[in-house]
Amino acid sequence: MERESDVDALIAEGAAAPVDGWAFDWLAGRAAEERPPWGYARRVATRMAAARAALDVDTGGGEVLAELPQSPPLLVATEGWPPNVTVAARTLRPVGGRVVAVTPGAPLPFRDAAFDLVVSRHPVRTDWAETARVLRPGGTFLSQQIGPGTVRELSEAILGPLPPPADRHPERAVADAEAAGLRVVDLREATLRTVFHDVAAVVWFLRKVVWTVPGFTVERHRPALVRLHDRIRAEGPFVAHARRFLVEAIRPAD
Template sequence: MYDTATFEDLLVEGASAPVDGWDFSWLQGRASEQRPSWGYLRLISARMAAARAALDIQTGGGEVLSEVPKLPPVTVATEHWPPNLRLARRTLEPRGVRVVDVAEDAPFPFPDESFDLVVSRHPNVVRWDEIARVLIPGGTYLAQQIGPGSNRELAQFFTGPRPIGDERSPERAAASARAAGLVVDELRHEALRTTFDDVAAVVYFLRKVIWAVPDFSVDRYRPRLADLHEHIRRHGPFVAHAQRVLVRAHKPQR
């Protein structure tokens, strides 16, 4: 098992595991992350059941949307990274979901006021102007976004101390939503304990979540990976904290 594997074995394991989509099940038994108290899937499932037309932005491989029990008559998802796009289409199209190739920072290729519900789990870029444009008056935006300095303990282990900007802060999200003409109904922020039980889990995570350490590669960071391996061997799992922000907003009636 991995707990008795050598450092080199663990590097090979983490570097060779497939990282398509947003399914993190490969980490089962070797990493864990506390779940937000609000239950994102439960929240969007309730909204989807009552919606007529819904848009899921940056769906990844469609992992979350595929778990919604009842989808609206019109359900559309966007994704751009080719491996995720292929996976999302295989997963979601059998359920009648149209999956559209849209870059994270690009305008949405949908008419004004097309959706009464827009959702997103962990969007990397939030186009507030486009969200407001495609929502019908009275429509809802509901998202679980990545908060400021998410897993910064892990990132700083590799890169050293670095400032934490406010571009992902709840306050910035609320201000951006209001600037786009939306009314913010709910805003919550939680720090969630995350543990990594071996260095293979760290390699896998950093290959998948590429913005955590943007220049990460096993070769570039081998000395720090060796330090981390020794830290885990001596002290137990490496602990970091994921930051999550829940945003619920609506477009006012005319």
């Protein structure tokens, strides 16, 4: 009975905590992930300081732009998840940013060659043709993206064995960028240790990072969550590995 009460309380805690925005502060002390070595936010800040007009695609809650020490004269962000639009608008107001609500998969609602810098952290999907269209000649696209099979160990702990990942491969991103007329000038990859200390952190993470277990619900996946809780209690923290890659491309000036 004590075990059942313990796992019930943890699952309920992870299911009740808010997941708006794209910050992971709620996981402090419950889960941790290594940071990529390239310092994405620092790179964005450097490029934003030199930009005249910049766009952040899939801004989440605006967390990256909120840390900018210097904003360009024109700073715009897009977001496709309605709860995040309100969060991002509030977050970006102090740095002079404006948030535009968009429909996922639709063309970007901006004129051709509107921006000399486009950035995106963990986009749901990169529309390379649209990215190239809104970039000015000589403009830069900088993005940190989710790599193939990220936290696959966690996905398989809930769903069982999975086939090899079919998408999110860096090589495909390079090919798609070049097909859209961009030139890739930097590509880096990293595998990052990700540690979950309790099943509440797992539940919260799966609610927020929805592609890890598509269609995740506590009710549907409760048996797997209980098994994972027992495994953590018996063996210690559950370890998975996140995969990230950094891609930088330019629209040729000619």
